[in-house]
Amino acid sequence: MEQCLLCQQSLTSELTLLTLLMGYQGAQEQFCQTCLQKFQEITGPICPGCGRMSGDARLCQDCQTWQDKGETLIENRALYVYNQQMKDYMARYKFIGDYRLRVLFKGGMRKQIRRRMRAEKIDMVTSIPISSQRLQTRGFNQVHVFIPISKGFLEPLTVSGNHKVDQSSKTRVDRLQTTQPFEFKEGMEPRIRGRRILLVDDVYTTGRTLYHASAQLKSAGAAAVFSMTLAR
Incomplete structure (x- = not known):
């Protein structure tokens, strides 16, 4: 059975x-x-900045704060609410490393990423990098399976040597105060200039990680940066 x-x-x-x-x-x-x-799909009005399900289509307080800090919103879109069921799924898939669970959202994420690529005229897709230690422990990058095979896939960023603590172990305040954890791999910066880029990650929580990655890509001349996550 x-x-x-x-x-x-x-x-x-x-x-x-x-x-x-x-x-x-x-x-x-x-x-x-x-x-x-038990998984709750995001439907109806959403915050146009982070994709949070809301009662209207206005910016949420978090995204207003990002704007006040001078950030250009990354217009995140997500498929599911980060409820308890999604937290339990992530604990099994991401932290315990149960690779079998990748199949549940693989098809839906790839479909929505392709749709977003067409809508935003994306010419490069990348994922939030994970540290070499985390990759060695888990054995895989949990986001890679969500990204459709494409000529536009590139991994220009890596986690810098002095940032090895996972975001999941930090409080909300600690996350927001995190300094830039990413740096470019050698020779990658020239390949960013003028590109319209879609960042893919598993969960949007505070947005700090995605905005750090976006800032690095824009510093190298990216024309625009958007993001897509499984959950918000």
Whole structure:
């Protein structure tokens, strides 16, 4: 009996023809409906700056603060609310490193990224880098699977040597006070000039990480920087 990859309860859904003939399971078929229904999609009016679901389409207080600091908003768009179910998913996928869980949001994120690339005329997609220590511990960059294979994919940034503490271990105040953690890989800065760039990350919390990455890319002459996250 197959089990839900999230709660380990037995799956009672009927087997599809592909499963019977080839042993193939679609992403949704590997999770029970109880678990799937706990994820909350972002619908209706959103903050145009960070993608937070709201009662109207005005800037939220956080994004007004970014504007007051002189930042050009990155117009983040997200698929899901960062509720308890998403936090539990991230704990398993990102921190424990359960690579099987990548399949749940892979298709939806790739679809929305392609749509955003067309809408914003994006010519370069990149992900927020993770430290070499974190990559070695987890074994994978949790965001890479969400990005569609494209000639425009490039990783120009890396985590600088004196920034090794994960954002997840910091308080909100500590996150906002974090100094620039990213630097360019050798020879990458000239490849940024004039590009319209889409930054991809897993979760938008304070926005500090995304705005740090955006600032570096703009310092090298990026024409525009937008962002896309799984959750907000």
